[in-house]
Amino acid sequence: MSGEFTYKGAGVDIEEAAALVGDIGELRQSTEAKRSLMQSFGLFAASYDLSDYREPVIVTGCDGVGTKIELLLEHDQLEIAGKDLVAMNVNDILTTGGDPLMFLDYIGIGAIDKVKIKRLIGGMAEHLASCDCILAGGETAEMPGIVPDGVIELSGFCVGAAEKPDLIDPARIEVGDKFIGYPSDGFHANGWSLIRRILEANPGLIDEEEWVQFLAPTRLYHDVVAGLRERSIDIKAMAHITGGGLPENLERLLNGKGADITIPRWELGAVAKVLSFVEDAEAVKTFNMGWGWVVVVPASEAEAAASFHEGARIIGEVDSSGEVKVHVSS
Amino acid sequence: MSGEFTYKGAGVDIEEAAALVGDIGELRQSTEAKRSLMQSFGLFAASYDLSDYREPVIVTGCDGVGTKIELLLEHDQLEIAGKDLVAMNVNDILTTGGDPLMFLDYIGIGAIDKVKIKRLIGGMAEHLASCDCILAGGETAEMPGIVPDGVIELSGFCVGAAEKPDLIDPARIEVGDKFIGYPSDGFHANGWSLIRRILEANPGLIDEEEWVQFLAPTRLYHDVVAGLRERSIDIKAMAHITGGGLPENLERLLNGKGADITIPRWELGAVAKVLSFVEDAEAVKTFNMGWGWVVVVPASEAEAAASFHEGARIIGEVDSSGEVKVHVSS
Numbered sequence: 260m261s262g263e264f265t266y267k268g269a270g271v272d273i274e275e276a277a278a279l280v281g282d283i284g285e286l287r288q289s290t291e292a293k294r295s296l297m298q299s300f301g302l303f304a305a306s307y308d309l310s311d312y313r314e315p316v317i318v319t320g321c322d323g324v325g326t327k328i329e330l331l332l333e334h335d336q337l338e339i340a341g342k343d344l345v346a347m348n349v350n351d352i353l354t355t356g357g358d359p360l361m362f363l364d365y366i367g368i369g370a371i372d373k374v375k376i377k378r379l380i381g382g383m384a385e386h387l388a389s390c391d392c393i394l395a396g397g398e399t400a401e402m403p404g405i406v407p408d409g410v411i412e413l414s415g416f417c418v419g420a421a422e423k424p425d426l427i428d429p430a431r432i433e434v435g436d437k438f439i440g441y442p443s444d445g446f447h448a449n450g451w452s453l454i455r456r457i458l459e460a461n462p463g464l465i466d467e468e469e470w471v472q473f474l475a476p477t478r479l480y481h482d483v484v485a486g487l488r489e490r491s492i493d494i495k496a497m498a499h500i501t502g503g504g505l506p507e508n509l510e511r512l513l514n515g516k517g518a519d520i521t522i523p524r525w526e527l528g529a530v531a532k533v534l535s536f537v538e539d540a541e542a543v544k545t546f547n548m549g550w551g552w553v554v555v556v557p558a559s560e561a562e563a564a565a566s567f568h569e570g571a572r573i574i575g576e577v578d579s580s581g582e583v584k585v586h587v588s589s
Numbered sequence: 590m591s592g593e594f595t596y597k598g599a600g601v602d603i604e605e606a607a608a609l610v611g612d613i614g615e616l617r618q619s620t621e622a623k624r625s626l627m628q629s630f631g632l633f634a635a636s637y638d639l640s641d642y643r644e645p646v647i648v649t650g651c652d653g654v655g656t657k658i659e660l661l662l663e664h665d666q667l668e669i670a671g672k673d674l675v676a677m678n679v680n681d682i683l684t685t686g687g688d689p690l691m692f693l694d695y696i697g698i699g700a701i702d703k704v705k706i707k708r709l710i711g712g713m714a715e716h717l718a719s720c721d722c723i724l725a726g727g728e729t730a731e732m733p734g735i736v737p738d739g740v741i742e743l744s745g746f747c748v749g750a751a752e753k754p755d756l757i758d759p760a761r762i763e764v765g766d767k768f769i770g771y772p773s774d775g776f777h778a779n780g781w782s783l784i785r786r787i788l789e790a791n792p793g794l795i796d797e798e799e800w801v802q803f804l805a806p807t808r809l810y811h812d813v814v815a816g817l818r819e820r821s822i823d824i825k826a827m828a829h830i831t832g833g834g835l836p837e838n839l840e841r842l843l844n845g846k847g848a849d850i851t852i853p854r855w856e857l858g859a860v861a862k863v864l865s866f867v868e869d870a871e872a873v874k875t876f877n878m879g880w881g882w883v884v885v886v887p888a889s890e891a892e893a894a895a896s897f898h899e900g901a902r903i904i905g906e907v908d909s910s911g912e913v914k915v916h917v918s919s
Binding site for chain 2: 307361363364395396401420460
């Protein structure tokens with residue numbers, strides 16, 4: 260036996276990790292203005308009381324921010340990374356009609372860097388607080404030798420709940436229903452492997468002052484859902500437009516039906532510069548093309564669904580073609 | 590505009606990813622023998638119906654397998670990695686008294702390798718089926734340039750539920766209560782940064798035929814909880830012994846009380862070889878020392894709690910010292 264081998268010597272500092280948990284506790288509190296966890300932070304799992312629900316159904320999803328993380332790290336935009344992670348998960352929950360209640364994050368890092376981790380989680384907490392979803396816990400894994408220097412691995416999980424009758428049922432979609440598009444703030448967190456290739460081949464394409472806007476975080480769409488519900492609009496389906504673009508994300512709602520969609524060319528500063536290197540057909544399958552959220556409503560309610568939200572518009576109609584056709588108008 | 594840049598050319602193959610989703614669907618089915626999801630796989634989130642619960646509380650946790658993944662990959666033990674990931678999460682849920690209902694996995698990989706991913710998820714499904722927790726979804730993120738070649742990033746998330754009166758409340762712990770230890774199968778998924786350092790300094794320490802046993806997956810403890818409940822034993826608290834060992838994992842249950850624990854030296858083949866390089870005091874703070882699960886019960890029920898499960902024993906007592914003392918007997 261010898262004292263040569265200690266866990267701290269192997270690159271893992273449990274006390275440093277424990278101090279960080281305290282700091283994160285404060286950020287968590289900022290997400291608990293309207294609802295709160297049942298048990299205290301620091302046990303093995305977080306709990307939330309659903310006993311006031313009549314017929315609760317829980318909904319969960321899991322997602323990361325993909326390869327956008329590389330550019331976010333390169334441009335020191337850790338808060339945006341945190342927001343992207345939250346939005347990628349919260350928006351998925353929202354598509355079901357569920358209310359996002361608890362979010363958990365997993366951060367893998369070579370060596371605990373408290374400043375970086377607090378900035379990341381600060382971004383998460385800001386987005387979470389805005390939609391009243393609790394930062395319920397998570398794991399910061401110190402992985403010396405596994406996670407390369409300068410890289411941070413991120414994944415997130417969200418759990419929400421709905422009263423059973425409030426769940427969205429895309430099987431109700433009928434030919435003639437309308438698609439309403441709600442604007443994105445940029446590429447959000449999808450398509451970045453391709454974007455990075457284009458940027459590598461065209462260094463200097465994005466101006467220094469364009470970067471922060473270019474990396475804009477994924478928008479949360481809880482306000483859209485709330486607006487539709489306030490107006491009692493009949494929501495037949497909602498889609499979060501992520502990898503695969505409008506075709507893949509709408510296809511999974513349509514159950515064999517089709518879509519005929521026409522969107523304007525996406526003229527958004529540095530985004531448009533990047534798009535100029537990609538064929539329309541490929542771009543449409545890869546990027547959100549300016550529409551981060553799409554809702555299916557009866558034709559009679561389409562105007563009402565589009566008119567209350569800035570930038571929203573009717574982008575197409577359900578048909579029986581069996582395919583999702585997306586035209587980019589010039 | 591040009592056709593030079595495509596998403597597939599950038600290393601991301603959406604069709605290959607979609608085919609994999611189908612294969613995973615079959616593995617998911619193997620986890621749905623006793624309970625099932627409410628909506629079909631493939632929408633944006635998975636849902637589970639809790640409307641038969643009277644006073645449901647949901648519990649969630651998130652964890653990874655830490656740096657053990659490096660050795661698991663090196664020794665091609667992907668099924669074990671999947672099992673470790675499940676157990677690290679499911680056991681955390683079990684500590685609350687909750688029933689693990691849905692598990693989601695996040696896999697980050699440089700390039701989709703269907704065989705490897707199916708083996709990983711196959712391991713997850715086997716562990717999940719054994720405790721009737723549904724493989725409810727997940728994300729396989731292809732991260733060319735971010736995840737190094739040969740590395741797989743793993744994180745997991747579990748959500749469970751309990752009737753409110755069945756939740757475990759560690760605040761009920763009293764001085765004189767007993768700690769019951771239930772055996773681990775090895776180091777499980779904690780302490781591997783230190784283990785790897787020891788192995789690097791002592792190449793050949795583990796014999797070729799010892800490796801699989803040495804890397805044994807984290808044990809699930811749902812059978813212990815079920816056994817205690819069948820016998821109506823008063824469970825005051827349960828701890829999953831992970832990073833930080835018995836001291837840190839018991840401390841968070843004790844709310845200022847202390848523990849006086851005595852365990853035998855851990856004589857388990859290759860595990861003992863590694864432990865010979867670490868001082869007892871350090872080992873106790875880092876490894877589970879043979880006890881992956883600890884339950885606190887009233888002294889009067891200690892024998893009953895220990896006797897039904899092979900290898901379980903009374904390992905100590907709650908005291909008022911304010912610290913967790915762990916003695917390794919020789």
